[in-house]
Amino acid sequence: MEQYSDRLDVIFQALADPTRRAVLSRLGRGPASISDLARPFDMALPSFMKHIHFLEGSGLIRTHKQGRVRTCAIEKAQFAAVETWLSAQRALWEGRADRLEKFVTEHEEE
Amino acid sequence: MEQYSDRLDVIFQALADPTRRAVLSRLGRGPASISDLARPFDMALPSFMKHIHFLEGSGLIRTHKQGRVRTCAIEKAQFAAVETWLSAQRALWEGRADRLEKFVTEHEEE
DNA sequence: TGAATACTGTTCCATAAGGCTAAGTATCAC
């Protein structure tokens, strides 16, 4: 339970920044290098790298360096945590708290 | 477009805190007063109030004071912004970028 | 080998976030 909540903290935090959301959108169309990702942003590279590290730390992307180029790719599976939380919320609204409890608990134990 | 992005900033930020998510879950079962909401948390009331204000500022809840009691209720409609963004992301993954563009643009203009 | 490329590491800075205490205001119950 703690782990599930902590994961949500960091995932939602990652999504709370427009630069990071833009990076995710770009990566939704396929992998890209750091330089390619950074190009559209008016920001120093070390600053941009912080966002990449944050995204990687949240599990929303993974990266891999080959030679001098680091390639980033989206990690779709991590988005499921958000969807799970939203489903749980909706279930509450609709009074299906029992089913919901079960649903969330299963995910917490992952 | 700016407005849509700013709204997402503040919504995701609101969801990035476990206290605030817990409040939303509680409110999913129905409206409640500040005191009722605060009771489960080991936190001074002014600190807790900041979370309430943040949630209200994000549009995820609305509040209304009658006498000395402020009642809070969830604003389900605001959750749609998150779902829209997630749908857009998924659409990208699946290469349906054209449909997605249209979808997001429509929502940006709300 | 030497230059250019693509990060990476380090340090700094201003602001925002999330907590606290202490004191204040407005209702409500008696």
Next chain:
DNA sequence: GTGATACTTAGCCTTATGGAACAGTATTCA
């Protein structure tokens, strides 16, 4: 009208965030 209740307001503190500059390392290309 007094006391308790239910917030509110105002400061203060510490840490995190998002940006910057500057220097460094590791590859690749000519």
